[in-house]
Amino acid sequence: MGYHTFVLDGDNVRHNLCEDLGFSNEDRIENIRRISEVAKLFIEAGVIIMTAFISPFRADREKARQLVGEDFVEIYCHCSLNVCEQRDVKGLYKRARKGEIKEFTGISSPYEEPENPELVIETGHQSLDECVDQILDYLRQCNIINI
Template structure:
């Protein structure tokens, strides 16, 4: 980084933005295999937050790769850079006072820990735990089939590892409950941690 680049503090501080919004800011980091239900649950949570009057925004993996990360591939180095950029963007969103959701496979523990380091105590890891067999059966994009046929390299769960979260703040087992119940599990956690309140 050039020595000519200096960080400028904003005239409006983080605490002021949080106070204006009426709830705390945080980063809901949804992680899980492709087809596990990350985006579906994240969107359901985002809808609930909106209906509660909360200020939130969801960063979806596929959407981000259409723009900000369109230059990245799917090899390990590109996956790491993908997550680093998202963590940096999320940090800015948190500073603005938002409840940020990110739905990315983020298969490597090291990268998730880097995101946690960026967000500090605002980081909430949401492990969307869906068995590989169920994800492969769903296969909404036909990716598992292509990976099995060798058409997609570095595919998480098939030819590239997924490192299971060891102590996620929220552990959702999608084969045991509905999308509605899964989304409510996240909302209840936010109530418990007083990130949002019952009057939201």
């Protein structure tokens, strides 16, 4: 598409920049703070940066919004707990239900739903292609991309 993009997610952040952090509320807050600062650097470099984190607390998402400014787009990838548990790609929900993982989001750690996200994507009901199209349409509407 001719745009320089990058995705930050658990795979490239939690194993290095944030390897000292776990999943307590305090550590999640620090995780999102670092990610927000890194995202800002990417933006300064002209990159469209996508951050795919649980980011469970409204206050931290709001801080990220303030830091980044008007180009911040909050996309709520909604999915019921039921569907997440059926997918259970890494078997973590099963382990959390057995009590083997503590402070697991959705089971034993809170998730504060966004109140006014720019976009809500129903990932539990829509196909992957439909989800992607919805995001691309929004980015076109906002002139973040022009194709």
